[in-house]
Amino acid sequence: VKRIAVVGGRGFVGGELLRLLVHHPEVEVSGVTSDTRAGQAVETAHPPLRGSGLRYQRRSDLEPVDLLFLAGVHGSTIKILDELSALAPKVVDLTADFRIEDAARMERYYGWHREGEHTAPFVRGLPELHRKQIVDADRVAVPGCMATSAILSLAPLASRGLLSAVEVDARTGSSGSGASGDSANSHALRSGVLRVFAPFGHRHEAEVAEALGVEASMTATATPQVRGVQTLAKVPVGGLTERELIRMYQEDYGAEPFIRLLTNPRGAFRYPDPKVLLGSNYCDIGIAVDNRGKALVMASIDNLMKGAAGGAVQCMNLMLGLPETCGLTFPGLHPV
Numbered sequence: 001v002k003r004i005a006v007v008g009g010r011g012f013v014g015g016e017l018l019r020l021l022v023h024h025p026e027v028e029v030s031g032v033t034s035d036t037r038a039g040q041a042v043e044t045a046h047p048p049l050r051g052s053g054l055r056y057q058r059r060s061d062l063e064p065v066d067l068l069f070l071a072g073v074h075g076s077t078i079k080i081l082d083e084l085s086a087l088a089p090k091v092v093d094l095t096a097d098f099r100i101e102d103a104a105r106m107e108r109y110y111g112w113h114r115e116g117e118h119t120a121p122f123v124r125g126l127p128e129l130h131r132k133q134i135v136d137a138d139r140v141a142v143p144g145c146m147a148t149s150a151i152l153s154l155a156p157l158a159s160r161g162l163l164s165a166v167e168v169d170a171r172t173g174s175s176g177s178g179a180s181g182d183s184a185n186s187h188a189l190r191s192g193v194l195r196v197f198a199p200f201g202h203r204h205e206a207e208v209a210e211a212l213g214v215e216a217s218m219t220a221t222a223t224p225q226v227r228g229v230q231t232l233a234k235v236p237v238g239g240l241t242e243r244e245l246i247r248m249y250q251e252d253y254g255a256e257p258f259i260r261l262l263t264n265p266r267g268a269f270r271y272p273d274p275k276v277l278l279g280s281n282y283c284d285i286g287i288a289v290d291n292r293g294k295a296l297v298m299a300s301i302d303n304l305m306k307g308a309a310g311g312a313v314q315c316m317n318l319m320l321g322l323p324e325t326c327g328l329t330f331p332g333l334h335p336v
């Protein structure tokens, strides 16, 4: 049994990691930290973990482990990585700190960039695109939630040179902003909204551009849901038919355990809808083609699962030599 610790275990992503790890058959949680709740039971922040017996610790009290998840706020990993590296041979980071390689791009979107040894490579934590590298990696950076959805849904086009630039329309539930979000995310102000909070230039577009190797822009809209991300992109596909496009996607993703191509659209949920994915690690992808040479590429995920903790555990499995799907093969709740 492999020993795992979670740094930043009070947040939404930390809670979701613990939900998965506590029931994972091949690992045990041997440490979970919170700067503000050390000594308190984890269930005070995450009531579904009642009975787990887990307590928050300080980072300085962590024991050596086989793998460490870093799930603090953006900018926290860069500050604590050196201090924690000796504790674990393998690290999976969930913050944005090591997602972007290009320093100018990082500076433009985050206002800072890494220097010196901090440019040490983190592998992008998308097993569908980087499985071999993740297996051999000591450090993996999991992409942002909307970036994950957009990248997975567009990669088959990008890898075939069919994409020159892309505009992504992304929608996200409130848990995407984390538990420490500002008052604009309070129930009174968030309930019922369709709030365009980033008309252009959402940070995740930097990850999409880097991963796909094309110009990318992203519009982001806050929805009233708690969980769930949906991304849409209209892309020119020349004379390619829906059937031809689906065949390409099947070539790339047919054997992927967590990607489902919605190839036979029927019924109310015929296109990717996060509602049927909640709590699961699946990414649903759908394609529709019009008669003017454009395709609408659609994808949905649960942001806390495939968009964060689920994707991170999938990477962990690969890094520890475990079956990739271990502890992750369950569908979403329905109805919910």
Ligand SMILES: NC(=O)c1ccc[n+]([C@@H]2O[C@H](COP(=O)([O-])OP(=O)(O)OC[C@H]3O[C@@H](n4cnc5c(N)ncnc54)[C@H](OP(=O)(O)O)[C@@H]3O)[C@@H](O)[C@H]2O)c1
Pocket: 007, 008, 009, 010, 011, 012, 013, 014, 033, 034, 035, 036, 037, 071, 072, 073, 074, 094, 095, 096, 143, 144, 145, 175, 176, 177, 178, 179, 180, 181, 303, 304, 307, 308
């Ligand atoms: N939410 C998503 O959908 C999502 C998806 C992909 C990636 N990520 C990334 O994953 C990392 C963690 O995201 P998150 O959504 O879990 O962030 P979060 O809920 O804000 O939690 C992160 C940390 O913030 C601190 N914190 C401060 N105020 C808090 C409060 N009122 N409630 C709970 N925690 C509070 C906690 O640490 P202390 O107790 O130690 O202060 C906690 O561990 C971020 O870097 C984020 O960008 C998030």
